[in-house]
Amino acid sequence: xxxxxxxxxxxxxxxxxxxxxxxxxxxxxxxxxxxxxxxxxxxxxxxxxxxxxxxxxxxxxxxxxxxxxxxxxxxxxxxxxxxxxxxxxxxxxxxxxxxxxxxxxxxxxxxxxxxxxxxxxxxxxxxxxxxxxxxxxxxxxxxxxxxxxxxxxxxxxxxxxxxxxxxxxxxxxxxxxxxxxxxxxxxxxxxxxxxxxxxxxxxxxxxxxxxxxxxxxxxxxxxxxxxxxxxxxxxxxxxxxxxxxxxxxxxxxxxxxxxxxxxxxxxxxxxxxxxxxxxxxxxxxxxxxxxxxxxxxxxxxxxxxxxxxxxxxxxxxxxxxxxxxxxxxxxxxxxxxxxxxxxxxxxxxxxxxxxxxxxxxxxxxxxxxx
Numbered sequence: 552x553x554x555x556x557x558x559x560x561x562x563x564x565x566x567x568x569x570x571x572x573x574x575x576x577x578x579x580x581x582x583x584x585x586x587x588x589x590x591x592x593x594x595x596x597x598x599x600x601x602x603x604x605x606x607x608x609x610x611x612x613x614x615x616x617x618x619x620x621x622x623x624x625x626x627x628x629x630x631x632x633x634x635x636x637x638x639x640x641x642x643x644x645x646x647x648x649x650x651x652x653x654x655x656x657x658x659x660x661x662x663x664x665x666x667x668x669x670x671x672x673x674x675x676x677x678x679x680x681x682x683x684x685x686x687x688x689x690x691x692x693x694x695x696x697x698x699x700x701x702x703x704x705x706x707x708x709x710x711x712x713x714x715x716x717x718x719x720x721x722x723x724x725x726x727x728x729x730x731x732x733x734x735x736x737x738x739x740x741x742x743x744x745x746x747x748x749x750x751x752x753x754x755x756x757x758x759x760x761x762x763x764x765x766x767x768x769x770x771x772x773x774x775x776x777x778x779x780x781x782x783x784x785x786x787x788x789x790x791x792x793x794x795x796x797x798x799x800x801x802x803x804x805x806x807x808x809x810x811x812x813x814x815x816x817x818x819x820x821x822x823x824x825x826x827x828x829x830x831x832x833x834x835x836x837x838x839x840x841x842x843x844x845x846x847x848x849x850x851x852x853x854x855x856x857x858x859x860x861x862x863x864x865x866x867x868x869x870x871x872x873x874x875x876x877x878x879x880x881x882x883x884x885x886x887x888x889x890x891x892x893x894x895x896x897x898x899x900x901x902x903x904x905x906x907x908x909x910x911x912x913x914x915x916x917x918x919x920x921x
């Protein structure tokens with residue numbers, strides 16, 4: 552009697568290592584496969600019969616870093632497993648889709664109170680990307696941008712590069728150093744890669760931002776080395792006074808993060824303008840943003856809660872301290888940008904403000920969505 556041949560492992564197309572995932576698991580199974588099972592975090596998340604060889608399953612992945620296992624079962628009962636490691640699990644409810652922004656009066660009151668309680672100038676924008684409710688304060692005022700625009704550099708690099716940088720490649724290393732550690736030398740090197748000089752690279756960043764409608768942001772060259780319903784109201788309530796240099800607004804930062812989130816699902820301005828940013832590029836950038844090493848800011852309050860994932864990029868100089876990013880929870884995702892300025896210097900109180908803004912937004916949006 553001839554023993555049955557072993558079942559070849561499945562070829563997993565989604566998710567991909569070092570990328571974010573909203574729970575789509577797809578690929579191709581070996582001939583003779585009759586069932587496909589998906590597991591992560593020690594639990595079986597799906598078990599479905601398979602007709603043909605192609606499979607596509609949506610599951611609820613655990614939040615944060617996870618290994619996804621796909622096990623296939625043949626007609627004789629033989630099994631084979633393939634594993635994708637280093638996947639950033641995000642909630643299914645946060646899958647990208649377009650929604651209209653609308654002012655939420657209760658959230659506006661809370662955001663306004665936080666802004667007025669801050670000893671300095673602040674600019675705040677928060678909005679649910681799954682339901683549209685949001686609020687803002689001084690969201691069109693221009694602040695010194697500091698390191699927040701390193702996200703814009705990353706988007707521009709990915710738009711210019713064909714494919715996702717391979718793990719361990721020089722480009723991957725520079726992007727990781729710039730995003731996760733906010734390394735200025737890496738940011739400057741990437742601008743030189745883009746445009747032959749930091750000013751040339753900065754001009755390419757500005758050009759891309761203009762194509763997606765961000766007109767209140769200027770990159771202005773490189774970084775110094777050695778450092779680290781009703782529509783939502785968009786206005787300038789108080790304008791910081793600072794000299795020439797990089798600048799942006801809470802509104803522009805929020806739209807940049809929203810554009811990255813939409814692109815991760817093949818939608819939004821980064822896709823419609825043919826910027827060259829693919830959905831894989833955006834999922835890779837979300838993975839990097841999920842591994843930022845920084846003192847707690849937006850994630851100061853919400854980061855310790857179960858099932859909440861914060862993907863963000865901060866920036867600071869002596870007079871300004873900011874954070875912007877995406878906050879995911881079981882019911883969806885919201886974007887938040889909190890900018891602060893004080894001529895005599897800004898300290899940890901800015902981090903506390905960012906955490907409180909994220910906390911009140913999460914509480915209100917959970918109430919609306921769940």
